[in-house]
Amino acid sequence: MENETIVVCCAHADDETIGMGGTIAKYASEGKNIVTVIFSFGENSSPWLKSENVILDRKKEAKAIGEFLGSSETIFMGLKDAQLNEEIKNPKIKDVLKKVFARFKPSKIFTHSSEDPHPDHKAVNALVINAVEEYDKDKKLGVYAFEVWNVVNDLHPAIYVDVSKTFSKKVEAMKKFKSQKVFIYTLLAPVYIRAIIAGRNNHCRFAEKFYKVR
Numbered sequence: 001m002e003n004e005t006i007v008v009c010c011a012h013a014d015d016e017t018i019g020m021g022g023t024i025a026k027y028a029s030e031g032k033n034i035v036t037v038i039f040s041f042g043e044n045s046s047p048w049l050k051s052e053n054v055i056l057d058r059k060k061e062a063k064a065i066g067e068f069l070g071s072s073e074t075i076f077m078g079l080k081d082a083q084l085n086e087e088i089k090n091p092k093i094k095d096v097l098k099k100v101f102a103r104f105k106p107s108k109i110f111t112h113s114s115e116d117p118h119p120d121h122k123a124v125n126a127l128v129i130n131a132v133e134e135y136d137k138d139k140k141l142g143v144y145a146f147e148v149w150n151v152v153n154d155l156h157p158a159i160y161v162d163v164s165k166t167f168s169k170k171v172e173a174m175k176k177f178k179s180q181k182v183f184i185y186t187l188l189a190p191v192y193i194r195a196i197i198a199g200r201n202n203h204c205r206f207a208e209k210f211y212k213v214r
Contacts, residue, residue, distance in 0.1 A: 005033040007106040008071075009097075009128045011084060011120040013038050013062030014177050018187060019146035020110060021069055021170030022163025022195070023208050028070020029166065035104050036071045037097070038062060039088075039124055040081040058179055065176050069169065075100060084123035097131045106141065113145035113211060115155070121148060132214060143214035147194065156211040160202035167195055167206040 006027055010016040016024065016036055028034050041055040059076060066074040077096065079087040087093065101109075111128040112121035125145065132143055144159065163170065174191070177184050198207035 003031065003033065005035060005104045005106045007035045007037060007100065007104060007109045009037045009109065009111040009124055011039050011112060011118070011124045012081070013041065013058050014180055014184065015112070015121070015148055017065060017069065017170065017173050018191060019148045020208050021173050022166045022206065023161045024069045024071065025166035025169045026161065026163055034071040035073045035075065036066050037075045037077065037100060039077045039079050039084060040120065041076065041078070054179070061177060061179055065173050068176065069173050082120060084120040088123050088127045094127060094131050097127065098135045101131065101135045109141065109143045110146055110210070111143065113147065113150045115150040116148055118149050129214065142212065144210040145213050146208070146210055156213050159210045159212055160198055160207045161210065162202060162204040163195070163208050164199070164205040
């Protein structure tokens with residue numbers, strides 16, 4: 001429905017595009033308000049460059065790509081890349097996230113899977129689930145996990161979103177991450193394969209797969 005707000009929480013800029021770029025574009029085209037929360041700038045991705053320069057470039061890049069996909073707002077938490085397990089132990093971080101939920105009043109929240117092997121991704125999943133439990137004690141708010149590095153999850157029911165009309169926009173958005181060019185291009189083939197398999201399971205050309213975790 002229109003005016004519905006979706007909050008997407010991810011560890012690094014590009015995770016949301018890889019995991020659910022087609023769904024973001026689809027929801028935005030339907031009039032939904034998309035808010036993206038990025039916990040780290042990913043400054044360790046280019047260790048040969050000054051971190052402050054990487055942060056500026058990745059922040060600018062992430063905002064532009066978010067707008068391209070249809071996000072109305074991109075919020076940067078500014079935590080240290082590759083140290084999210086420690087960073088999220090600060091209770092102020094959870095409080096900030098709960099304030100984001102209270103401000104936008106989302107109907108759904110999307111984030112990383114607990115099955116994702118990347119430690120930063122696991123850390124964000126744990127924080128989001130914890131924050132939602134405290135924010136939404138009536139358990140009316142749905143939380144869904146997307147796939148980045150994980151491909152198998154038998155613990156939760158799978159949900160598919162038909163992104164046949166927006167998958168090309170997702171791929172275009174991925175290619176706009178110039179700071180992550182080598183990394184992104186190595187993921188293009190797996191992203192295509194994953195979307196085709198999900199599409200077959202959903203009886204459409206391309207789909208994105210999510211797991212309902214709450």
